[in-house]
Amino acid sequence: MNGGEDVIPGERSGRLGAFFAYRNTFDENSIWVDVPKKITFFNVIDPYNMETSPEPEQSTESILPTATTIDDPVDGVSTYPQFEEAPGLEALSTAATTNMEYMPQLSVHTQSPRSFNTPQHSANNLDFILNPTRPEAHQSSPLVDHSLRSLSRTSTFISDADSVREHEVAFLLRHFGETTGQWMDLFDLGCYFAHHVPILAVSNPLLKYSVCAYAAKQLSRVGGRKAIVGGIVSEQALMELYPNSDKVDWVYISAKYYDRAISLLVEELSKSGGKDFPITPSIDGHFNSPVNIESPQSTPSQSNKRRRLSKPIHRDADETIAAAAILCVYEFLDNALHAWSRHLSGTKSLFDLAEREGMMPLHSPSPSTPGSLSFRTKPSVARRATFWNFARQDFLAAFINEGQTRLNTEDWDLWRAAGLLIDDHGFVISSNKESSYPELQMSMREDMISNALIWLMSKIVNFIATGDSIDNVYPQDRGSPTAVFGINQMTLLERWHELANELDVWYQGLPDTFKPCARLSIVTDDSLPKDSPRTVFPEIWYSIPMCGSTMQSYHFTRILLLTNKPHESTTKRTTVSNRLHSYRSIEMEVRHHSHEICGIALGRPEGSVRIHQVQPLFIAGQCLTETRERKVILDLLKDVEIDLGWATDYRVKQLVKDWNWHETMI
Numbered sequence: 001m002n003g004g005e006d007v008i009p010g011e012r013s014g015r016l017g018a019f020f021a022y023r024n025t026f027d028e029n030s031i032w033v034d035v036p037k038k039i040t041f042f043n044v045i046d047p048y049n050m051e052t053s054p055e056p057e058q059s060t061e062s063i064l065p066t067a068t069t070i071d072d073p074v075d076g077v078s079t080y081p082q083f084e085e086a087p088g089l090e091a092l093s094t095a096a097t098t099n100m101e102y103m104p105q106l107s108v109h110t111q112s113p114r115s116f117n118t119p120q121h122s123a124n125n126l127d128f129i130l131n132p133t134r135p136e137a138h139q140s141s142p143l144v145d146h147s148l149r150s151l152s153r154t155s156t157f158i159s160d161a162d163s164v165r166e167h168e169v170a171f172l173l174r175h176f177g178e179t180t181g182q183w184m185d186l187f188d189l190g191c192y193f194a195h196h197v198p199i200l201a202v203s204n205p206l207l208k209y210s211v212c213a214y215a216a217k218q219l220s221r222v223g224g225r226k227a228i229v230g231g232i233v234s235e236q237a238l239m240e241l242y243p244n245s246d247k248v249d250w251v252y253i254s255a256k257y258y259d260r261a262i263s264l265l266v267e268e269l270s271k272s273g274g275k276d277f278p279i280t281p282s283i284d285g286h287f288n289s290p291v292n293i294e295s296p297q298s299t300p301s302q303s304n305k306r307r308r309l310s311k312p313i314h315r316d317a318d319e320t321i322a323a324a325a326i327l328c329v330y331e332f333l334d335n336a337l338h339a340w341s342r343h344l345s346g347t348k349s350l351f352d353l354a355e356r357e358g359m360m361p362l363h364s365p366s367p368s369t370p371g372s373l374s375f376r377t378k379p380s381v382a383r384r385a386t387f388w389n390f391a392r393q394d395f396l397a398a399f400i401n402e403g404q405t406r407l408n409t410e411d412w413d414l415w416r417a418a419g420l421l422i423d424d425h426g427f428v429i430s431s432n433k434e435s436s437y438p439e440l441q442m443s444m445r446e447d448m449i450s451n452a453l454i455w456l457m458s459k460i461v462n463f464i465a466t467g468d469s470i471d472n473v474y475p476q477d478r479g480s481p482t483a484v485f486g487i488n489q490m491t492l493l494e495r496w497h498e499l500a501n502e503l504d505v506w507y508q509g510l511p512d513t514f515k516p517c518a519r520l521s522i523v524t525d526d527s528l529p530k531d532s533p534r535t536v537f538p539e540i541w542y543s544i545p546m547c548g549s550t551m552q553s554y555h556f557t558r559i560l561l562l563t564n565k566p567h568e569s570t571t572k573r574t575t576v577s578n579r580l581h582s583y584r585s586i587e588m589e590v591r592h593h594s595h596e597i598c599g600i601a602l603g604r605p606e607g608s609v610r611i612h613q614v615q616p617l618f619i620a621g622q623c624l625t626e627t628r629e630r631k632v633i634l635d636l637l638k639d640v641e642i643d644l645g646w647a648t649d650y651r652v653k654q655l656v657k658d659w660n661w662h663e664t665m666i
Contacts, residue, residue: 192385220250221645430509
């Protein structure tokens with residue numbers, strides 16, 4: 001090309017010959033340009049995912065560098081961000097709970113820091129949640145260097161048009177829809193996550209990368225093993241298979257998509273910091289703090305119109321919150337409790353904002369009849385599904401961490417708007433044929449009945465977490481003098497009886513679908529080995545998996561109540577025998593509920609039920625004393641992690657420690 005064959009006679013080719021050869025490259029038709037004074041170099045992480053040409057219509061405001069740098073593997077070695085380092089929703093939860101500003105680590109060089117300006121502090125203001133330390137209002141302040149805006153956002157991500165054709169993305173989307181998404185939909189008859197999210201993910205990169213990250217992480221926990229969905233087949237589809245799945249570095253793939261999802265989530269929240277955040281009917285007016293015991297009041301806005309934004313697919317609040325919920329499960333999958341807690345706090349902040357968009361009722365109802373409960377604003381299907389998924393994780397976090405829930409259980413309007421039928425006295429309205437309201441069609445379906453139990457469980461775990469402080473009398477009223485001890489035991493006992501009565505009302509109102517369809521009693525005729533689980537526990541099967549899991553949760557809740565019953569006042573004279581009889585009665589009830597939990601687990605329910613039975617099995621293990629019973633529970637817990645990748649090892653270790661067992665006994 002450079003005319004290397006033209007060598008000056010008498011000169012060696014290694015000296016001036018190269019210069020003259022380079023000179024001959026250009027002719028009189030060549031165009032010369034000045035050398036630019038400033039040259040900017042960009043670090044392209046994944047060149048294979050860059051588009052061939054930039055999109056001229058792409059908004060420069062949407063550009064945001066990835067929050068974490070993940071390099072492609074070299075020689076089979078990959079570098080993964082630890083969950084403590086991964087930002088997740090830390091940008092949101094940190095800002096919402098502290099006075100410190102969060103700045104993600106950028107993978108490219110940036111110039112001097114710029115000021116971030118926000119309006120006045122507000123609990124439901126997204127600008128404040130993102131940047132709480134700046135008092136000034138300035139919504140157009142850039143988040144990154146202007147020099148970065150020449151890069152298209154899609155330059156570092158798989159293009160939307162080609163993503164569904166990518167084998168890896170198609171494989172992970174299908175795995176989510178058939179497996180991991182089903183785990184999130186166990187208590188949703190509409191199956192929003194498994195059925196609708198994959199459809200939305202085709203055109204929503206945030207959902208797509210969140211789904212892929214979650215699905216890939218689950219595969220990394222089981223060595224790439226994937227069950228055949230639908231039973232025995234002659235041949236599987238190609239998108240059901242992944243080449244050498246057992247040898248693929250799913251940890252890296254999961255981290256890669258997680259990084260991309262977080263980058264888009266931070267970008268989405270940044271763009272939504274202005275006044276155009278809601279796309280659903282907005283409700284203006286004053287709302288009390290969500291932790292206040294009083295029912296929030298609101299007034300209808302003067303303009304209750306639906307606003308369509310320029311790019312609704314990127315500004316859809318429902319899909320943003322759904323992606324946040326998926327990322328919460330991503331962290332909980334391997335028991336990353338610290339990161340999981342941060343994600344939950346960030347998601348709760350999004351729900352606080354969503355209250356202004358219709359989650360709360362337009363009017364604060366004071367119904368005199370059950371029929372008047374219908375006059376309320378209902379959230380969208382997506383918002384409701386995400387809310388209940390978050391409510392379950394919120395309860396689990398409170399139970400595992402021995403704390404209180406983020407959601408206010410005493411705000412009846414919130415839970416009514418989410419779909420619960422609650423009467424004037426705070427009881428769940430019965431849904432069986434004998435006691436429902438057929439003339440008013442006042443009954444709930446199985447998924448909402450199950451969700452009602454989560455509400456009651458959250459109230460009970462809050463009662464337990466506060467002990468004998470004043471919060472037990474005024475639950476979740478942050479205005480009360482917390483951590484003040486010495487409440488009269490009879491007062492606590494009255495509160496305990498109120499909670500037990502609410503649980504009784506819920507249980508008595510269950511329809512027949514919550515009764516087991518088949519039960520095999522314990523085998524006692526020596527036909528099975530003595531160490532067989534069937535010689536210790538029954539087997540119980542429910543035709544609706546959701547109902548079986550709900551009943552496990554019910555028995556779990558009964559154990560929590562029984563083991564945390566306050567003592568009766570010692571001012572009354574009582575005999576030792578009466579008190580011991582009370583203890584023995586509680587022990588017998590606890591044993592019964594523990595056996596029911598294990599019996600449902602031994603019925604081999606589907607995977608979505610098995611991941612929800614981890615905490616009930618843990619509680620049952622704390623209550624049972626026989627060695628055979630304990631070994632069965634350990635096997636059930638360990639099998640969940642082996643088969644599904646859902647973390648249970650932390651509960652196994654805790655039980656072994658509580659029992660004072662040695663590793664040789666496991």
